[in-house]
Amino acid sequence: MNKTLKISDAVVRRLPVYLRYLDELSMKNVQTVSSQDLGIKLDLNPAQIRKDLAYFGEFGKKGIGYDVNYLIEKIRQILKIDKLINVALVGAGNLGHALCNYNAYLKDHMKICAVFDAAPSKIGEKIHNITVQPVQELSETIKDKEIRIGIITVPAQEAQQVANLFVEAGVEAILNFAPAIIKVPAEIRVHNADFTTELQSLAYFLD
């Protein structure tokens, strides 16, 4: 398949969902899975799943389906999590702590390996085996540890400042949990994961 073809966001966002279920199957020692099976389990159209995967290569066998472990390997490669990606987080509040708990789940594919905060009371605190550092050390640490993704879990009014620090330090992508729009250069990818907008849009669907 043509690597230069632009893959849509919607496709990319489904890949981790496939991966998560495939991991489950793998742990149950399931060998193969069809797009039909996946579609039922994940509430998606089987044709869509086949098409999503076909953007990146021919991973299945006609008449058989997909080899679970092979597909896991391929999706990890596509998502670029086949090698460890280091992540930094700013904002050692409850949300920051919660996200650090996912390190175990992310296994050896992604790792929050540095946490920063501006408040002196937080500095030196241990979250699992990570020590909270002052934001002044952000730039140096990001370079030293080759951190490529930054997570923002500070209050809305500090989000832009933190984004600026990340950008200057050379981070390539940002996951923003603050309820604020942050502006960054076009080459930096930002995903917003704002709880309040999620909850408000859910209210629309009440009767």
Place this chain on the structure above:
Amino acid sequence: MNKTLKISDAVVRRLPVYLRYLDELSMKNVQTVSSQDLGIKLDLNPAQIRKDLAYFGEFGKKGIGYDVNYLIEKIRQILKIDKLINVALVGAGNLGHALCNYNAYLKDHMKICAVFDAAPSKIGEKIHNITVQPVQELSETIKDKEIRIGIITVPAQEAQQVANLFVEAGVEAILNFAPAIIKVPAEIRVHNADFTTELQSLAYFLD
């Protein structure tokens, strides 16, 4: 506008984003705003913003723009957060605590007013002014307090069970933070807000 017209998810998800920025403008005593202004600030096409709003009514004035406070009122009505909506949360871990912190931000429009956990060690704990209750009390509390939305912040393997409890108790919509697909009757709306899939899809955009 035709109320029976099906509004797309994409439209509904943008409304809270508009609302958040309009609230900012209102606090700065800005009287009116154009779709142009909004578009620049929110990185959206002005025509899209006008079209989104036009699904629900004629809220603007030609040649002038939108009255900020009037539009806030209208969007709140559309999202059904013009009256207080009660929310329950199961899973009093770090993530549960973090979400409870947003109560102040959600003001008098939505409120997490009950928190449950299965672990005896958590029961009775105070989160701000909410006392953590055992899950056995979930159904009764949800009915008593007229709770309409449920939030799941338990580990993946317990998510489906909690979803079942919510559905039985009569909740109308669920916000699921667990990295798991939960199955519910079609009339119950589920939004997934899973940190791990967000982070993994972000990795795709690294160079």
Place this chain on the structure above:
DNA sequence: TAGATTGTTAATCGATTAACAATC
């Protein structure tokens, strides 16, 4: 009036789904 900006239609663009030949 002249300039600005909405609401809405038509055009474009993109994503999903159906269908089926290829083939395991």
Place this chain on the structure above:
DNA sequence: TAGATTGTTAATCGATTAACAATC
């Protein structure tokens, strides 16, 4: 071989954007 299921094309469906008459 017969049945199953992929990869892919074509058809459908839906969302975004451009353009502009209406009008403040």
